[in-house]
Amino acid sequence: MKNMKPPLLLFIFISVSLEALWVSVTGDNVGAYRPIDDIAVDCGSNSSSPVGGRNWIGDAADRSDYSPIEKTHSSTAAEASSSSPSISGAVPYLTARLSRSEFAYTFHVTAGPKFVRLHFFPLDYLNFSRVDSFFSVEAAGYTLLRNFSASLFSDKTSSPSFHKEFCLSVGEDQILSITFTPTPGNSDAYAFVNGIEVVSMPDSLYYNTAVDSTEGIKLAGQQAPYTLDTTKALEAVRRLNVGGKFVGPVDDTGMYRTWEADDEYVTSSDIGVLPVNTSIQLNYGEQVPNYTAPDLVYITARSMGTNKTINLSYNLTWSVEVDTNFYYLVRLHFCEFQIEINEPLDRVFRIFIDSQLVEDHADVVSWSGKGVPVYRDFAVALLDHSQKKRTNLSVALGALPDGSTLYSDAILNGLEIFKINNPDGNLAGLNPDRDPVPNKLPGPPPASKAPSSLSKAVKIAIVAGGTSGFTILSLLAFFLYRRRNRAKDSTSSDGTSRWGPLSHATTKSTETQGSSRPWDLCRHFSLKEIRAATNNFDKGFIIGVGGFGNVYKGYVHGEANPVAIKRLNQGSHQGLHEFRTEIEMLSQLRHLHLVSLVGFCEDAGEMILVYDYMARGTLSDHLYNTDNPPLPWKQRLEICIGAAWGLHYLHSGAKHTIIHRDVKTTNILLNEKWVAKVSDFGLSKVGPTSESKTHVSTAVKGTFGYLDPEYYRRQRLTDKSDVYSFGVVLFEVLCARPAACREPYGSEKISLTAWAQSYCKSGSIDKIVDPHLKGAIAPECLNKFCEIAMSCLQDEGTKRPCMNDVVWGLEFALQLQVSSEQGLVDHVVASMHDGEGDPSDDDTAPIGGNLMDHSDEVFSTNNSGGGKSLGAAATTTSSDGVYDESTTSYDSDKLLSGAVFSEILNPNGR
Structure with a gap:
């Protein structure tokens, strides 16, 4: 200590002071509850380790109170490999207890509900292969895990180490026994565990959880309440600090719970994180004691924002993947800490669980008052009789539609989701698919080492001979390859290979083509x-x-x-x-x-x-006949814009036009970042190769519902055939219906285009919009989007826009949507009429206006595929909020490859 220099001492003093200040502001309830039973077992360890203010006791130490009980005494203590991936939290993941026979741990604890946490770090331990761990775990008469594979779970969740948390109740004079059993019928199967926690909880923390009712909690979709008493066991699925950061076990209220940040589970990009309020004095009451959740949960939150119009157009939604065929407890934590919210009715909203309305008048101030934490519990049954292992459980908050509140907004501070055991006592789900x-690939056999007694001269001779032999064989192979390739090239009647480049203008010799x-x-x-x-x-x-x-x-x-x-x-x-x-x-x-x-x-x-x-699959996977959550409108627009850019490149970015001929939502793929990519070129054709030709005569191929009627009638294929198909895609995106769909309440399949066009012509656009998008689309954006789609579906190809114009129109529709959300759409429309767009467009027309009156002139088109240039002017917002001219947000030069292909006009691409 005496060797420390003053700057170092000052740094330590400041750090400790800041930490103490933070704890005094936000951590008053850290350690608010002192569990009677607080047991932490470091399985496989022969010593004890103090971590996070508690002592992890090794089960392999002499006279350990927590040594495993086993019939065969065949369990093994093992250490994690020093070369293994970084170990989260170190203890208890440094050692493990493993066995191919049944073993158990017993705990003499007081009566009442307990947390049981099992820690796993799946690795290759000694002669136990990581992938062979299949086992079941039972405790207090409940099956916690069945045929569980820790390696499959780890790989699926990308978590090298993890823990499973359960809640169960122990009766009077009952010993808590936790039994690990390898899956029978598999001689290689074994059970293992790295750490075990048994921690008491308050009697009413999760059980008998109805705050305002003694009869039970609200069961989604049912009139009768759901009773959650101590005969039930729970598994913690997710515990989220909404709008805040990760809260570790040490910062919990004394029960060592973990609270994740909620960023990965919010499905909408339009949500707002409220500023942390460290000045508010939280007031806990009898209904919600200070150990219910950390202060850090109640001083952070997410809300919908301040724009009432936007808030009425979407729900603030979280989505969590869960096992099917179980009941779930969903706990929502609330605390009003915003300065603007002070009285009842200031902020009232609705709550949906699994798309079912469970609360139509959520008023946090009315429930508890300002700065007073409160929670609401709901139960939901996710019963699916199909073979699906997992499904998504959604929690959504929505503003009241009738404007009967001062702020049309919603707020959430924390979220907990628990799985409830089935009547047979089972809590175990199925393993994820591998x-x-x-x-x-098997490598070459290891080379045999030459005897050390070989002389230097012999070694040189061997090397020289081998090198010479290799050279001769290489030359022989080269000449044979050349001869075979020439023979293949000569089989083509015109002297060129059908596998040659699309353009032969710059190469004539067969060798160059090859x-x-x-x-x-x-x-x-x-x-x-x-x-x-x-x-x-x-x-x-x-x-x-x-x-x-x-x-x-x-x-x-x-x-x-x-x-x-x-x-x-x-x-x-x-x-x-x-x-x-x-x-x-x-x-x-x-x-x-x-x-x-x-x-x-x-x-x-x-x-x-x-x-x-493509990790996200096809576009159609996210529109209809799917369990995936519905895509927000802006995301749909961005996907359409990306696909349009891909088609535009096919039509205009190569020396000869390439016509895709099978444009549809199943051929638009989405990568991990939701970037759209056009796929499946098996039916593609090279377009007209001279200016004197306007089409390619060919047999009709494509997919029903997307076929260009002009191409079907005349068997004349043009790039405008792709434009027609893309118009069908646009209506699929808007309506969330397949190209061949059934009319509502009808039984016969009809064409989506005919169905959508009839509503557009009659001025009823809003009746065809995907119900999930009701109110989410700005009127000006909807009008523009439908105009583009209708223009693409013109019966005559010459009247359809080129893909460049479609890209421009969709980009502008996106700008209208963004501007409407910012309350600035009038500036965009005005600039359009000042010369930046087509003056014939009437973007201020109400939704449902007759789009066919002027759809022929929506875009400037010509037969050569021209139109507005890639740098077509569009309106964007500058940093000071003033709209000015700029090029479209996609720069085509950056989208082209700078490769060696002669077809690409601009080689200076990305």
């Missing part, structure tokens, strides 16, 4: 590599099935990023043509909004395409 993992073939522009995988990546085409790796064949998720050559592997059904001649077309097209195209072809395989009669993996 994700495809990189399969390492160097640019598609197999030279993307990777050629061997069938052995593909089999390794898909575990020999294991059905468990299938992520999609289509007319082409199965699509697998896999990893190639140990790469960290997965790929999508599409396997052609063998014997399909049509598939063969589409297979080669896909390679010809995608191997020479690179764009942000086109799916990337990684490579292909053509071995042993197989035809396989390998793409970048």
